[in-house]
Amino acid sequence: MKFLDYAPAPESQALLNLKSDYGLFINGDFTPGRGTPFQTINPATEQQIAMISTANEADVDAAVSAARHAYDGVWSRLSGSDRGKYLFRIARLVQERARELAVAETLDNGKPIKETRDVDIPLVAAWFFYYAGWADKLDHAGVGPNPAALGVAAQVIPWNFPLMMLAWKIAPALAAGNTVVLKPAETTSLTALLFAEILQQADLPAGVVNIITGDGSTGQTLVNHPGVNKVAFTGSTAVGRAIARSVAGTDKKLSLELGGKGANIVFDDAPIDQAVEGIVRGIFFNQGHVCCAGSRLLVQESIQDDVIDRLKRRMQTLRLGDPLDKNTDIGAINSAEQLARIRELSDLGQQEGAERWSTDCVIPTTGFWFAPTIFTNVSTSHRIARDEIFGPVLSVLTFRTPAEAIAKANNTPYGLSAGIWSDKGSRILAVADKLRAGVIWANTFNQFDPSSPFGGYKESGYGREGGRHGLSAYLKPAVRSGSRSIPAVEHTPQAVASAGKKSASASKKSASAEKAAK
Amino acid sequence: MTHSPLATYQPEQRALALIGGEATDANLRRYLHGIPGIDAVGLEARAADLGTRSIKTSSKRWAIDTIIGLIDLTTLEGADTPGKVRSLVAKALVPDPGDPGCPRVAAVCVYGDMVGAAVTALGSTHAAGGTDGTGVQGVRVAAVATAFPSGRASIAIKLADVRDAVAAGADEIDMVIDRGAFLAGRFGQVYDEIVAVKEACRRADGSFAHLKVILETGELNTYDNVRRASWLAILAGGDFIKTSTGKVAPAATLPVTLSMLEVVRDWHRLTGVRIGVKPAGGIRTSKDAIKYLVTVAETVGEEWLTPHLFRFGASSLLNDVLLQRQKMTTGHYSGPDYVTID
Numbered sequence: 001m002k003f004l005d006y007a008p009a010p011e012s013q014a015l016l017n018l019k020s021d022y023g024l025f026i027n028g029d030f031t032p033g034r035g036t037p038f039q040t041i042n043p044a045t046e047q048q049i050a051m052i053s054t055a056n057e058a059d060v061d062a063a064v065s066a067a068r069h070a071y072d073g074v075w076s077r078l079s080g081s082d083r084g085k086y087l088f089r090i091a092r093l094v095q096e097r098a099r100e101l102a103v104a105e106t107l108d109n110g111k112p113i114k115e116t117r118d119v120d121i122p123l124v125a126a127w128f129f130y131y132a133g134w135a136d137k138l139d140h141a142g143v144g145p146n147p148a149a150l151g152v153a154a155q156v157i158p159w160n161f162p163l164m165m166l167a168w169k170i171a172p173a174l175a176a177g178n179t180v181v182l183k184p185a186e187t188t189s190l191t192a193l194l195f196a197e198i199l200q201q202a203d204l205p206a207g208v209v210n211i212i213t214g215d216g217s218t219g220q221t222l223v224n225h226p227g228v229n230k231v232a233f234t235g236s237t238a239v240g241r242a243i244a245r246s247v248a249g250t251d252k253k254l255s256l257e258l259g260g261k262g263a264n265i266v267f268d269d270a271p272i273d274q275a276v277e278g279i280v281r282g283i284f285f286n287q288g289h290v291c292c293a294g295s296r297l298l299v300q301e302s303i304q305d306d307v308i309d310r311l312k313r314r315m316q317t318l319r320l321g322d323p324l325d326k327n328t329d330i331g332a333i334n335s336a337e338q339l340a341r342i343r344e345l346s347d348l349g350q351q352e353g354a355e356r357w358s359t360d361c362v363i364p365t366t367g368f369w370f371a372p373t374i375f376t377n378v379s380t381s382h383r384i385a386r387d388e389i390f391g392p393v394l395s396v397l398t399f400r401t402p403a404e405a406i407a408k409a410n411n412t413p414y415g416l417s418a419g420i421w422s423d424k425g426s427r428i429l430a431v432a433d434k435l436r437a438g439v440i441w442a443n444t445f446n447q448f449d450p451s452s453p454f455g456g457y458k459e460s461g462y463g464r465e466g467g468r469h470g471l472s473a474y475l476k477p478a479v480r481s482g483s484r485s486i487p488a489v490e491h492t493p494q495a496v497a498s499a500g501k502k503s504a505s506a507s508k509k510s511a512s513a514e515k516a517a518k
Numbered sequence: 519m520t521h522s523p524l525a526t527y528q529p530e531q532r533a534l535a536l537i538g539g540e541a542t543d544a545n546l547r548r549y550l551h552g553i554p555g556i557d558a559v560g561l562e563a564r565a566a567d568l569g570t571r572s573i574k575t576s577s578k579r580w581a582i583d584t585i586i587g588l589i590d591l592t593t594l595e596g597a598d599t600p601g602k603v604r605s606l607v608a609k610a611l612v613p614d615p616g617d618p619g620c621p622r623v624a625a626v627c628v629y630g631d632m633v634g635a636a637v638t639a640l641g642s643t644h645a646a647g648g649t650d651g652t653g654v655q656g657v658r659v660a661a662v663a664t665a666f667p668s669g670r671a672s673i674a675i676k677l678a679d680v681r682d683a684v685a686a687g688a689d690e691i692d693m694v695i696d697r698g699a700f701l702a703g704r705f706g707q708v709y710d711e712i713v714a715v716k717e718a719c720r721r722a723d724g725s726f727a728h729l730k731v732i733l734e735t736g737e738l739n740t741y742d743n744v745r746r747a748s749w750l751a752i753l754a755g756g757d758f759i760k761t762s763t764g765k766v767a768p769a770a771t772l773p774v775t776l777s778m779l780e781v782v783r784d785w786h787r788l789t790g791v792r793i794g795v796k797p798a799g800g801i802r803t804s805k806d807a808i809k810y811l812v813t814v815a816e817t818v819g820e821e822w823l824t825p826h827l828f829r830f831g832a833s834s835l836l837n838d839v840l841l842q843r844q845k846m847t848t849g850h851y852s853g854p855d856y857v858t859i860d
Contacts, residue, residue: 003580003820005577006577007573007574007575007577009572009573269555271560272554273560273561273780274556277563423554423555443557444559444563
């Protein structure tokens with residue numbers, strides 16, 4: 001027997017108490033959707049887990065009006081400290097049911113249990129704890145004294161971190177005093193529905209959070225609904241663009257968290273073994289289904305061979321297989337569709353002349369799997385160096401000088417994340433200063449904390465989540481009765497004429513303020 | 519990786535070739551400071567991650583027996599007597615009187631003046647790396663030397679200490695480096711001492727007692743220092759690098775051991791030569807020991823899980839492992855009265 005063939009150590013599913021059918025969570029209760037239900041499957045086995053409802057237009061309307069009603073009737077009238085109490089309660093319940101949520105997430109998403117257990121679910125609780133503390137301190141959120149909530153927030157989240165993305169969206173929205181209609185991704189609705197049970201347990205007033213399920217068209221109906229004041233979306237750049245287009249011209253506030261093609265820059269004075277760990281964590285964490293993944297490795301030419309050799313050795317110890325096994329490092333790809341995209345792009349990489357290397361792990365016969373893969377000899381013009389693959393595929397590029405590293409790292413339409421590996425603190429700061437990415441990690445990668453704002457440059461989206469910045473995405477400055485008249489007069493030409501110079505300079509001022517805010 | 523001709527060199531030639539000159543303070547400093555640094559946060563995170571491996575059922579059974587076979591059962595007290603050493607030897611040979619199938623430990627580790635008592639107590643079961651008459655792995659005798667644990671004595675005293683222990687029949691010498699010299703940057707002195715101690719390990723028949731070099735990582739304080747001291751000890755000809763004396767806190771930790779295993783792995787990549795690692799002190803539970811096995815297997819490979827290449831320096835660990843072993847055999851937890859004190 002080989003010791004490294006660790007005996008199976010599967011996490012028990014006994015704690016799970018799933019229903020065979022799930023309805024929509026509207027106004028505090030589960031109700032069947034009026035669209036055609038669909039099945040949610042375990043991507044590791046392709047077995048059905050449960051049937052999920054589809055919300056049609058009428059359901060979306062019901063959810064938005066429930067949220068509006070709860071906003072007007074209850075949530076906007078509660079004090080910040082009372083809202084905080086609910087959030088603390090939710091956070092504690094998430095912790096109490098952490099094991100159950102971790103197993104459900106692993107079943108539904110395909111990611112390894114060690115990640116749901118040690119990363120996803122603890123961060124969900126942390127997010128609620130963090131924003132619970134903010135609920136009665138909104139004066140310090142950076143939008144002036146007595147800021148106001150926006151109203152009803154429509155939130156659409158992706159499948160890569162289902163419950164964590166839900167927490168990133170719901171916690172700040174509720175803390176700021178908004179009510180919510182959230183739509184989880186089609187393939188990963190399960191934990192959002194378990195979360196709805198937690199909301200019932202927490203006795204959250206009906207309608208404050210509504211969870212509706214369905215495919216992209218449900219999401220589209222939701223963001224287009226006229227009763228919505230705020231749209232928050234995390235997902236692909238293509239869908240983000242479509243949402244921006246449909247929201248344009250309305251007074252809905254929008255924040256977008258989109259794709260990325262993060263550069264992980266390894267200088268020749270890097271702590272080499274930790275850099276290799278960081279490269280692995282950067283691209284193989286969550287099967288590479290991470291918008292801020294370090295999918296482009298930029299390694300200094302002088303140490304390329306050594307780094308690649310060490311990386312390959314390390315990758316051979318990655319264990320791909322049953323996501324519920326506590327020793328699994330690489331789980332299943334979330335869907336057949338995503339697997340097809342990863343295959344297509346990596347085949348293209350080979351055709352373009354990059355050198356492909358994958359670990360020799362045994363691929364299970366059912367389910368969706370992709371062996372950890374790296375491409376060397378990649379040029380900046382290759383598709384695999386430009387397109388977001390969203391899978392366990394790393395493109396390795398080289399550089400010779402810091403200036404070249406910065407230029408190559410920035411040479412992407414995206415700008416979500418980057419990593420810098422060097423033992424020299426001054427170099428880290430100098431390079432970080434020139435990288436156009438929202439999150440820059442130094443000598444680490446893929447670390448998340450509720451107090452740290454997260455978001456992108458360029459096609460990676462706009463708006464920040466996490467920290468004080470994440471809170472201000474759900475707030476507006478206090479509406480003071482005295483100042484209200486000024487923007488109102490600007491719209492009537494006659495008033496502009498009569499107000500003369502003063503009004504014109506005021507409007508100029510507000511335009512520049514708006515620019516600064518962007 | 520290609521194994522260079524370095525594999526066929528004698529340790530001194532190899533060191534000269536790698537350092538690119540005599541082992542002077544300046545040359546060694548240039549070499550040791552050219553080794554990539556360690557990011558402490560990243561190293562500790564990796565160690566913690568390895569510690570989350572879940573070793574169950576058949577894997578756990580194998581791990582438990584392997585751990586027993588890798589233990590240097592140790593007594594290093596001022597109060598040690600031949601009687602205490604006899605008792606330790608008896609425990610080393612038959613760790614669990616209730617189960618004759620229980621493997622023997624790798625070695626007993628004692629002070630130099632107790633080597634004779636240990637050799638006598640072992641009798642025919644004393645084996646320098648071989649098997650006794652019955653074909654069962656023999657138990658070796660390891661002696662701490664060189665003015666253990668502080669190393670604060672003249673070189674003449676240290677070498678006499680080593681020669682005494684080797685003459686009395688020690689199979690392995692656990693020496694301490696001069697941490698004062700290392701921290702003061704006198705790398706040449708540390709190097710020369712290890713070379714001299716290695717020479718003092720030579721027996722009359724020309725063979726050598728195995729040399730374990732104790733770095734006392736708790737006094738070196740930083741992982742970068744530990745890494746440099748590891749390279750230095752290996753360059754100078756140490757067969758094993760060992761974390762601690764057990765007399766200084768912190769003793770062995772998983773991150774420190776991981777960083778030393780990485781050096782051993784890199785040395786193997788560079789020269790094709792395998793060096794052993796011995797974490798010592800502070801490893802008291804089966805659960806902890808299993809984390810070390812995982813770390814060894816996933817860092818240097820599981821071929822390192824043999825007494826020639828990996829040891830635990832421990833005293834109380836054995837009984838906890840035996841309790842776990844009994845639990846796996848009988849399905850019930852027993853208690854401290856069901857394992858023997860040595």
